[in-house]
Amino acid sequence: MPHDDHDHPHALLPPEPALRVKALETILTRKGLIDPAALDEIIDTYQNKIGPQNGAHVVAKAWSDPDFKAALLEDATSVVADLGYYGRQGEHMVVVENTPEQHNMVVCTLCSCYPWPLLGIPPGWYKSDAYRARAVREPRKVLAEFGVTLPEDTSVRVWDSTAEIRYLVLPMRPEGSEGLSEEELAALVIRDSMIGTGLPKVPS
Amino acid sequence: MSDCITHSAPEPIFAEPWHAQVFAVTVALNEAGRFDWSDWAERFSITLKRNGLKKELDGGDDYFHAWLETLEALLAEQGKAPTDDVQDIRNAWEEAYLTTPHGHPVHLR
Numbered sequence: 001m002p003h004d005d006h007d008h009p010h011a012l013l014p015p016e017p018a019l020r021v022k023a024l025e026t027i028l029t030r031k032g033l034i035d036p037a038a039l040d041e042i043i044d045t046y047q048n049k050i051g052p053q054n055g056a057h058v059v060a061k062a063w064s065d066p067d068f069k070a071a072l073l074e075d076a077t078s079v080v081a082d083l084g085y086y087g088r089q090g091e092h093m094v095v096v097e098n099t100p101e102q103h104n105m106v107v108c109t110l111c112s113c114y115p116w117p118l119l120g121i122p123p124g125w126y127k128s129d130a131y132r133a134r135a136v137r138e139p140r141k142v143l144a145e146f147g148v149t150l151p152e153d154t155s156v157r158v159w160d161s162t163a164e165i166r167y168l169v170l171p172m173r174p175e176g177s178e179g180l181s182e183e184e185l186a187a188l189v190i191r192d193s194m195i196g197t198g199l200p201k202v203p204s
Numbered sequence: 205m206s207d208c209i210t211h212s213a214p215e216p217i218f219a220e221p222w223h224a225q226v227f228a229v230t231v232a233l234n235e236a237g238r239f240d241w242s243d244w245a246e247r248f249s250i251t252l253k254r255n256g257l258k259k260e261l262d263g264g265d266d267y268f269h270a271w272l273e274t275l276e277a278l279l280a281e282q283g284k285a286p287t288d289d290v291q292d293i294r295n296a297w298e299e300a301y302l303t304t305p306h307g308h309p310v311h312l313r
Contacts, residue, residue: 011304017272018222023293024275025229026312027285033238039228047217047224089234089241110249112267121217121227127263129256163245 046121054085055118055168056189059200060182062095063173073097076168085117087166093118096159097170098196103150105143105158105196106167107135113161115168119194126195136160146197169196176203223268230275239278248274 014022028034058080062069072079076095080086087093093115096104108114109132114122125131134142139156143149150156159167171193177185180203192198218224234241251274255261261270279285296312304310 009306011301011306011308011310013298013301015220015222017269018220018225019294019297020272020276020290021222021226021229022297023290024279024285025225026293026297027289028229028233028279031284033236033284034229034232038232039225042228042231043218043224046227051217088231091241111245111252112263113245124263124267127261127267129252129261129263131263163242 046116050117051120052118052189052191052194053186054083054120055115055191055194056186057182058083058085058095058118058168059170059189059194060185062170063177063185064182069170072170080118087115087117089116089163091115091164091166093166093168094159095168095170096157098172100151100172101154103143103154103156103196104167104169105135105139105156106161106169107132107158108161109133109136110160110162113163113166115166118168119191123191143197146192148197148199169194171200174200174202219264220268222272223265226268226272226275230271238282238284244274244278247278250274251277 013019025034025036025039029036058072061083062072068079072095076093077087080093091113096106098104106114108126112122112127112132114126131142136158139158140150143156161167171189173185174188177188180188184203188201188203190198190201193200218227230244233239234244248271251270252261252267255266255270255273259266261267276285276287276290280287280290293312297310300310300312
């Protein structure tokens, strides 16, 4: 129904799916199955507290501290939990390291499994059919569309996430980053470099 | 290449308020032990696959439509939110919006 924007006789009706979500919330709250305050807290957490800065912290620490890196590659779940990043959905995290021989790239072909505690909510393209279908089939072509061109002799390995196992790519430390502090290093680690569809920034 | 720090990604985390709400309801139910996340992921992937047959999903609004559809089906199946109840309360919310003067908080009656 067309709406006259400058003259609302009544409150603006939310879109259909919003009404349906409100209905679910009302029913579940009345039954004591959810607490509206907890919903606000979850939204605040994912909107403001959890995001790629967490993963960047982990990567920068791995670049700076060989022991940390070794432990991270061995058992990422417990190592990142020590930093306060743990999977609220009980998932395991696995860190895969990029080397001159192998570039890693992460996808979830089934739905959109993603290392939430380290990267937050996935971007739209990660959830799209196009990426999910093509990442496995033609990874180099997909990488090229992201502006990533790898040397011919670097192989590409694609990791398919599941509800239980979420992957994070440990990118190679960029050249010219010697002597940078952990914080300065973290600023180089862009989100896509931890999904494998990008590379870290090179220090200017 | 822009100089802005990619940490503050340009696209919002949730494009629509209801995307955030349906996400939060699902996570809250999972954290309260109402279902396993792997069970959720399996159901969700089936919905995505089915919807993806009709048109290519872009991972935006259609992604959360699939999410909502999955949650509604799961809660109906578990008897926590039967379809008829959802429809009734949805209608009540619609009525509340249409009968609340603009600018006033909307409450269910």
